[in-house]
Amino acid sequence: MPCFDHNATTPLAPAARAAWLLASDGAWANPSSPSRAAARVKLQLDAARARLAEFLGTAPARLVFNSGATEGANAVFAHWAHTLSPGATLALNPTEHPCVLAAARAHFGDRIVWLAPDGDGMVRPGPLADLLARHGAAAVAVMAANNETGVLQPWREIADLCRRAGTPLLCDATQWFGKLPAAGLHEADWVLGSAHKFGGPKGVGFLQAAPQADGFHGQLGGAQENGHRAGTENFPGIAAMLAALEEAETSKVLFETERLAWRDGFARAVAAAVPGTTVVAAGAERLWNTVSLLLPHGENHRWVARLDRRDFQVSTGSACATGKAGSSHVLAALGLDPAAARRVVRVSACWETTAADWTALAAAFGAVAPEVQPADNVAEI
Amino acid sequence: MPCFDHNATTPLAPAARAAWLLASDGAWANPSSPSRAAARVKLQLDAARARLAEFLGTAPARLVFNSGATEGANAVFAHWAHTLSPGATLALNPTEHPCVLAAARAHFGDRIVWLAPDGDGMVRPGPLADLLARHGAAAVAVMAANNETGVLQPWREIADLCRRAGTPLLCDATQWFGKLPAAGLHEADWVLGSAHKFGGPKGVGFLQAAPQADGFHGQLGGAQENGHRAGTENFPGIAAMLAALEEAETSKVLFETERLAWRDGFARAVAAAVPGTTVVAAGAERLWNTVSLLLPHGENHRWVARLDRRDFQVSTGSACATGKAGSSHVLAALGLDPAAARRVVRVSACWETTAADWTALAAAFGAVAPEVQPADNVAEI
Numbered sequence: 001m002p003c004f005d006h007n008a009t010t011p012l013a014p015a016a017r018a019a020w021l022l023a024s025d026g027a028w029a030n031p032s033s034p035s036r037a038a039a040r041v042k043l044q045l046d047a048a049r050a051r052l053a054e055f056l057g058t059a060p061a062r063l064v065f066n067s068g069a070t071e072g073a074n075a076v077f078a079h080w081a082h083t084l085s086p087g088a089t090l091a092l093n094p095t096e097h098p099c100v101l102a103a104a105r106a107h108f109g110d111r112i113v114w115l116a117p118d119g120d121g122m123v124r125p126g127p128l129a130d131l132l133a134r135h136g137a138a139a140v141a142v143m144a145a146n147n148e149t150g151v152l153q154p155w156r157e158i159a160d161l162c163r164r165a166g167t168p169l170l171c172d173a174t175q176w177f178g179k180l181p182a183a184g185l186h187e188a189d190w191v192l193g194s195a196h197k198f199g200g201p202k203g204v205g206f207l208q209a210a211p212q213a214d215g216f217h218g219q220l221g222g223a224q225e226n227g228h229r230a231g232t233e234n235f236p237g238i239a240a241m242l243a244a245l246e247e248a249e250t251s252k253v254l255f256e257t258e259r260l261a262w263r264d265g266f267a268r269a270v271a272a273a274v275p276g277t278t279v280v281a282a283g284a285e286r287l288w289n290t291v292s293l294l295l296p297h298g299e300n301h302r303w304v305a306r307l308d309r310r311d312f313q314v315s316t317g318s319a320c321a322t323g324k325a326g327s328s329h330v331l332a333a334l335g336l337d338p339a340a341a342r343r344v345v346r347v348s349a350c351w352e353t354t355a356a357d358w359t360a361l362a363a364a365f366g367a368v369a370p371e372v373q374p375a376d377n378v379a380e381i
Numbered sequence: 382m383p384c385f386d387h388n389a390t391t392p393l394a395p396a397a398r399a400a401w402l403l404a405s406d407g408a409w410a411n412p413s414s415p416s417r418a419a420a421r422v423k424l425q426l427d428a429a430r431a432r433l434a435e436f437l438g439t440a441p442a443r444l445v446f447n448s449g450a451t452e453g454a455n456a457v458f459a460h461w462a463h464t465l466s467p468g469a470t471l472a473l474n475p476t477e478h479p480c481v482l483a484a485a486r487a488h489f490g491d492r493i494v495w496l497a498p499d500g501d502g503m504v505r506p507g508p509l510a511d512l513l514a515r516h517g518a519a520a521v522a523v524m525a526a527n528n529e530t531g532v533l534q535p536w537r538e539i540a541d542l543c544r545r546a547g548t549p550l551l552c553d554a555t556q557w558f559g560k561l562p563a564a565g566l567h568e569a570d571w572v573l574g575s576a577h578k579f580g581g582p583k584g585v586g587f588l589q590a591a592p593q594a595d596g597f598h599g600q601l602g603g604a605q606e607n608g609h610r611a612g613t614e615n616f617p618g619i620a621a622m623l624a625a626l627e628e629a630e631t632s633k634v635l636f637e638t639e640r641l642a643w644r645d646g647f648a649r650a651v652a653a654a655v656p657g658t659t660v661v662a663a664g665a666e667r668l669w670n671t672v673s674l675l676l677p678h679g680e681n682h683r684w685v686a687r688l689d690r691r692d693f694q695v696s697t698g699s700a701c702a703t704g705k706a707g708s709s710h711v712l713a714a715l716g717l718d719p720a721a722a723r724r725v726v727r728v729s730a731c732w733e734t735t736a737a738d739w740t741a742l743a744a745a746f747g748a749v750a751p752e753v754q755p756a757d758n759v760a761e762i
């Protein structure tokens with residue numbers, strides 16, 4: 001049955017699986033070893049970096065392969081803490097992923113100026129420009145697409161105004177890659193990505209570093225990744241990540257239009273089946289795969305569990321925030337009160353999701369609605 | 382033809398390959414998601430942690446899955462920098478891996494007291510105890526087995542004396558795991574391991590944290606790994622790592638005796654074929670798979686290249702130090718002058734290496750010796 005929890009992670013794409021096996025079997029040498037076999041792996045690693053650079057429109061030397069976006073976020077804020085002037089403040093979008101928020105807080109504490117997104121969670125370029133002019137933040141972090149609501153930030157405009165202000169921008173594009181074209185992301189100084197969000201393996205990702213990133217190092221030790229990240233390169237993982245991204249970029253990301261219609265048809269169908277249901281951030285441009293539903297009754301865990309029994313996997317929100325259910329910082333930033341936030345269910349499809357899958361899920365929401373009546377007895381949750 | 386550069390990395394073990402595919406195909410859900418499929422992955426992840434804990438003799442809660450030993454080393458020194466008292470000094474073995482040395486230097490700079498290993502590179506417990514008594518170092522780092530020479534440190538005795546002194550010990554066991562039994566490593570507070578050194582995949586490893594490691598976090602963000610390391614867990618990589626370690630622990634690490642004889646027979650055969658060849662740290666207990674040969678003539682790059690043409694892969698030293706050839710800090714700590722260090726070739730076998738492979742490599746050293754005459758023309762290197 002169809003899974004609708006793909007913003008949490010994706011299954012391994014067949015092309016990625018094949019690339020991983022090919023590399024594991026034939027290109028397992030350590031690229032830093034002095035043998036010809038190792039030199040061949042090094043060449044393949046360089047080719048993967050060049051290909052990734054093409055997708056982003058960036059220079060290969062700016063790309064650092066790592067273990068994923070969480071590592072990347074931690075490394076960027078640590079770098080800023082070391083290189084920005086003492087007392088420097090950051091301008092931060094409050095709907096960022098927990099890894100960005102936690103790393104920012106650890107290094108900058110109360111030196112964070114929170115951006116005020118609109119009611120849909122969008123950071124408007126105008127107010128950001130004003131804020132930069134008034135506060136002179138030393139760096140900005142605004143994501144490309146939100147993992148809970150799917151809201152797309154106007155990152156092109158934000159990158160442009162940050163560049164003109166001379167302020168470095170971190171753009172967490174983890175939920176963007178593989179769903180929409182990567183082209184243009186070179187305009188942000190720092191960019192984060194994780195392979196497992198777009199059909200690549202878990203435990204591998206990348207960071208685009210700023211054009212001037214001397215002294216940037218995510219991990220110290222050997223001189224791998226142009227000195228930016230020590231540790232034996234995970235070439236099989238990198239090759240698999242590139243295979244997944246290659247497939248997405250060449251045959252998927254250009255075809256969102258039909259899927260936007262499916263997404264919106266799904267939302268209308270749920271609203272018809274469960275009257276009173278609304279879509280969070282309905283007024284914003286959002287990912288074609290993501291719908292954040294505000295249901296009229298029932299705690300989200302009960303919806304998730306009832307749907308799961310029917311083999312539909314949906315989510316209460318970010319997997320990284322599990323255990324803190326109901327406390328979504330994203331929904332709070334959009335002005336939802338905690339009681340409403342606990343009625344929000346995240347639905348996130350993949351490219352293989354069909355129109356029929358969306359229809360079936362909407363019908364399932366209707367079918368389980370009677371089982372998820374307003375809770376007279378909270379102990380039942 | 383046999384590869385003798387396995388301290389740089391190993392090919393993926395068939396059991397690890399199978400485990401990775403099984404997990405990638407059937408257990409790809411995000412363990413933090415709220416579905417039953419995700420809960421099953423979480424259970425498997427817990428089981429893998431429990432199994433790893435059995436091998437080390439430690440508590441599962443002390444184990445943190447991560448991207449490898451370089452990440453682990455960086456995280457431990459960052460943690461110490463945050464939690465040890467200001468001005469605290471570290472006692473450090475100078476033959477540690479570059480990731481340990483670089484992370485220590487970045488966080489502690491000149492607050493490092495260098496241990497004085499003996500002529501074979503061994504840290505003697507007695508002098509270390511004296512040093513701790515005199516200097517009162519706040520933490521100690523001594524590895525289990527050296528990546529260049531194979532020298533085994535007396536880590537059990539060192540762990541014991543550190544515990545009695547109340548001083549935390551970091552033991553980088555990256556080259557130990559899979560070659561010798563992991564049992565007992567719980568006696569060190571902090572332990573590092575990397576899967577790709579023992580037949581597991583690249584990009585995955587683990588850290589044993591100290592029994593009291595509140596506040597330790599390698600990466601900030603979600604609450605994964607008991608709050609010690611944020612980021613979606615790489616369960617396929619972890620499952621593959623455990624499969625490789627399981628195989629090593631149950632059918633390999635107890636059978637070193639015969640291989641020690643092969644190793645020493647190889648060294649004698651090279652010395653016979655290339656008179657004047659000696660073994661670095663010959664007097665120390667060393668890994669059964671590693672021989673660091675000091676050749677009587679010829680730069681090590683020339684030996685490596687000539688042997689590579691005959692399809693024998695050996696190394697000039699640590700892959701992590703490539704590009705800095707001839708500047709081995711390990712050999713310098715053993716008292717080798719730079720000219721001698723440039724004549725050192727590292728040979729590192731794997732469990733699949735046969736006695737015939739060792740014999741063939743020794744013969745190859747003899748065969749290429751005339752091609753690697755004393756360099757009249759250094760430009761030929």
